[in-house]
Amino acid sequence: MAQKFDLIIVGRGVAAQVFLDYLGKRKKQLKILGLHAPKLAPPCSLFTTSIISQNGVTKNNSQLGDWLYDAHAEAAAFMRTRRPAGVTACRQYHLRFAKDGKSKTDLARRFLTAPKIHAIREINFSVPPDALAFSEEAYCLAAIDFLNWFDRENHLSFSPPLMWREDFVNEVFQDGVTTLSGARYFADKIVFATGAAKDYLFHAEMKPLAKRVPGSYLQIGWDLGDKSFILSCKGMNLVYRHTDQIILLGGTTQLDGVEAIDWCGLQDYLQKARELIPSLPAFDHWQSFSGIRQKGEKRLPYWGPCNVHGDRHYEISSLYKNGFSLAFLAGAELSRLI
Numbered sequence: 134m135a136q137k138f139d140l141i142i143v144g145r146g147v148a149a150q151v152f153l154d155y156l157g158k159r160k161k162q163l164k165i166l167g168l169h170a171p172k173l174a175p176p177c178s179l180f181t182t183s184i185i186s187q188n189g190v191t192k193n194n195s196q197l198g199d200w201l202y203d204a205h206a207e208a209a210a211f212m213r214t215r216r217p218a219g220v221t222a223c224r225q226y227h228l229r230f231a232k233d234g235k236s237k238t239d240l241a242r243r244f245l246t247a248p249k250i251h252a253i254r255e256i257n258f259s260v261p262p263d264a265l266a267f268s269e270e271a272y273c274l275a276a277i278d279f280l281n282w283f284d285r286e287n288h289l290s291f292s293p294p295l296m297w298r299e300d301f302v303n304e305v306f307q308d309g310v311t312t313l314s315g316a317r318y319f320a321d322k323i324v325f326a327t328g329a330a331k332d333y334l335f336h337a338e339m340k341p342l343a344k345r346v347p348g349s350y351l352q353i354g355w356d357l358g359d360k361s362f363i364l365s366c367k368g369m370n371l372v373y374r375h376t377d378q379i380i381l382l383g384g385t386t387q388l389d390g391v392e393a394i395d396w397c398g399l400q401d402y403l404q405k406a407r408e409l410i411p412s413l414p415a416f417d418h419w420q421s422f423s424g425i426r427q428k429g430e431k432r433l434p435y436w437g438p439c440n441v442h443g444d445r446h447y448e449i450s451s452l453y454k455n456g457f458s459l460a461f462l463a464g465a466e467l468s469r470l471i
C-alpha cells in the first residue's frame with residue numbers, strides 16, 4: 134500500500150541536511166520521508182574540498198554577493214553555536230601575484246581594512262615580494278563527519294523520527310513521487326535538494342536553467358604541522374586539515390561539462406602549489422576525486438517553490454561553488470516557507 138507523509142525530502146547532501154536541521158527547530162511534529170540515491174546520483178557534498186569562507190565578499194555590490202555574505206554569516210554563527218563534527222576553524226590566506234593578470238590592487242580592494250600578511254606562520258612561508266597576501270577566518274570540513282553529524286541530529290529532531298530510504302525518484306506528481314524500485318509515496322509537500330542530478334528528472338518542475346559543472350581535486354595524507362589552514366591562489370585552494378593530516382588541492386572547473394577527472398588542470402594546480410610549498414609530494418602520490426556542481430544562470434542559487442505545483446513542491450538548487458555556506462541561508466529561509 135502507498136504510504137503518506139507530511140513531507141518528502143529528495144536528497145541527502147548538505148542542502149537537504151541543513152534544511153532539515155532548520156525545519157526541525159521550527160516544526161517537530163512532522164512525518165518525513167527522505168529519499169536519496171548515492172549510487173545513481175552520488176552527492177557532490179562528498180566529493181568536494183568543502184571549505185566555508187567569505188572570500189573577501191562585501192555587501193551591496195550584487196545580489197549574489199549579498200547572498201554569499203549573508204550565507205557566510207549564517208554558516209559561521211552555526212559553527213560557533215552548534216559545533217558540528219568534522220569542522221575546523223582556520224585562517225584562509227589569499228595570495229595574488231602581480232603577473233596573475235588582474236592587478237594586485239583587486240585583492241587589496243576586497244580586503245580593504247585587512248592587514249597585509251608577510252609570512253604564513255603555519256607553514257613557515259614568506260610571501261614573495263611580487264605578491265600581496267591577506268587572511269580571513271574560514272572553516273575546513275571533513276564532509277563525511279559533518280553530514281553524519283546532521284544525520285544523527287535530524288533523526289532525533291522529528292516525531293516520528295525521520296526515515297531515510299535509498300531509492301531513486303523517477304517520476305514526480307502533484308502529491309507524491311514514484312521510485313525505481315516501483316514504490317509510490319504520497320506527501321503534502323515535497324522538497325527537492327537533488328544537486329546536479331535534478332536536470333535529468335525535473336525539467337519542467339525546476340526554476341531556473343542550470344548547467345552541470347564537474348570539478349576535480351587531489352587528496353593526500355601528509356603532515357604540514359599542527360594548524361589547519363587554506364592557501365588560495367590563482368583559483369586554487371590548498372586545504373590542510375591538521376585534525377586528520379589531510380591535504381586537499383583543487384577544485385578545477387570543467388566548463389565544457391566533461392565528467393572525467395581533470396588531469397591537466399590538477400597537474401597544473403599541483404605545479405603551482407609546489408612552487409609555493411616545495412615539500413609537497415609529486416603528482417603520482419596523490420589520489421584524485423571528482424564531483425558535479427550545479428551552476429545557475431549568472432551563478433545565482435535558488436530556493437523556493439518549483440515552477441510546477443509550487444504550492445506543494447519546493448527546491449534548493451544551484452548552490453554551485455558555495456554549497457557549504459549557501460545551504461545555511463537556503464535552509465533558514467526555506468524552512469520558514471514550509
Ligand SMILES: Cc1cc2nc3c(=O)[nH]c(=O)nc-3n(C[C@H](O)[C@H](O)[C@H](O)COP(=O)(O)OP(=O)(O)OC[C@H]3O[C@@H](n4cnc5c(N)ncnc54)[C@H](O)[C@@H]3O)c2cc1C
Nearest residue numbers: 144145146147148170177178184302328384424455456457
Ligand atoms: C571539486 C569541488 C570542490 C568544491 N569545493 C567547495 C568548497 O570548498 N566549498 C563549498 O561551499 N562548496 C564547494 N563545492 C560545491 C559543493 O560541494 C556543492 O555545492 C554542494 O555539495 C551541493 O550540495 P547539494 O546538497 O545541493 O547536492 P548533492 O550533495 O549533490 O546532493 C544531492 C542529493 O540528491 C540525491 N538525488 C539526486 N537525484 C535523486 C533522485 N532522482 N532520487 C533520489 N535521490 C536523488 C543524491 O543521491 C544526493 O543525496 C565544490 C564542488 C566540487 C565539485
